[in-house]
Amino acid sequence: MYIDRILFPIQALGPGDRLVIWTAGCSRRCTGCANPELWSTEGRRSRSPLEIARIINNIAAENSISGITVTGGDPLEQPEELIELLRLVSCVTDDVLVYTGYTLGQLCCELTTEQYDELRTLVSVLAEGPYIEELNTPDTVLLGSSNQSLVYFREDMRERYEEYLSQGRKIQNVYMGNRLISVGIHNRQK
Numbered sequence: 649m650y651i652d653r654i655l656f657p658i659q660a661l662g663p664g665d666r667l668v669i670w671t672a673g674c675s676r677r678c679t680g681c682a683n684p685e686l687w688s689t690e691g692r693r694s695r696s697p698l699e700i701a702r703i704i705n706n707i708a709a710e711n712s713i714s715g716i717t718v719t720g721g722d723p724l725e726q727p728e729e730l731i732e733l734l735r736l737v738s739c740v741t742d743d744v745l746v747y748t749g750y751t752l753g754q755l756c757c758e759l760t761t762e763q764y765d766e767l768r769t770l771v772s773v774l775a776e777g778p779y780i781e782e783l784n785t786p787d788t789v790l791l792g793s794s795n796q797s798l799v800y801f802r803e804d805m806r807e808r809y810e811e812y813l814s815q816g817r818k819i820q821n822v823y824m825g826n827r828l829i830s831v832g833i834h835n836r837q838k
């Protein structure tokens with residue numbers, strides 16, 4: 649599985665102190681994408697879901713993780729690996745938010761029935777749809793543009809997320825080594 653980084657704790661991509669995984673690889677290439685450096689997997693080392701799960705479980709052993717967010721890149725361009733990883737870390741938290749450039753309708757066609765069904769049990773909230781720069785408005789909290797939507801596979805997560813959404817967009821600047829990363833959904837550059 650191609651991933652770029654794992655950061656914890658992050659509050660800018662969902663409720664609570666979250667562990668966020670950025671996958672690498674996205675063939676969609678939306679104009680204005682915030683993470684174009686994650687489009688390509690070239691030169692990256694693929695890690696097994698088990699290897700990544702060990703890292704996450706080690707963090708979970710010493711910290712209270714409120715939720716997991718998987719973004720990218722497009723995590724659903726590696727569906728088999730993503731599902732296996734989510735299976736391996738399912739004891740960490742019930743709150744799993746996954747971003748994808750696919751719409752829910754497209755995912756139904758792209759994935760096998762087994763994959764789609766399992767994804768729905770492992771993911772609590774899916775942020776779906778391609779990013780459209782012209783539709784990036786500050787009121788679309790947790791989403792890059794207003795055509796995208798949050799799909800609640802777990803209805804019991806709705807209240808928790810709606811409370812978070814009412815707080816508006818959040819940005820969090822974190823250092824990874826000597827690299828400063830600005831995490832969150834950014835407003836459109838004018």
Ligand code: SF4
Nearest residue numbers: 674677678681749779
């Ligand atoms: S789907 Fe997401 S990661 Fe992929 S190009 Fe669009 S905005 Fe970027």
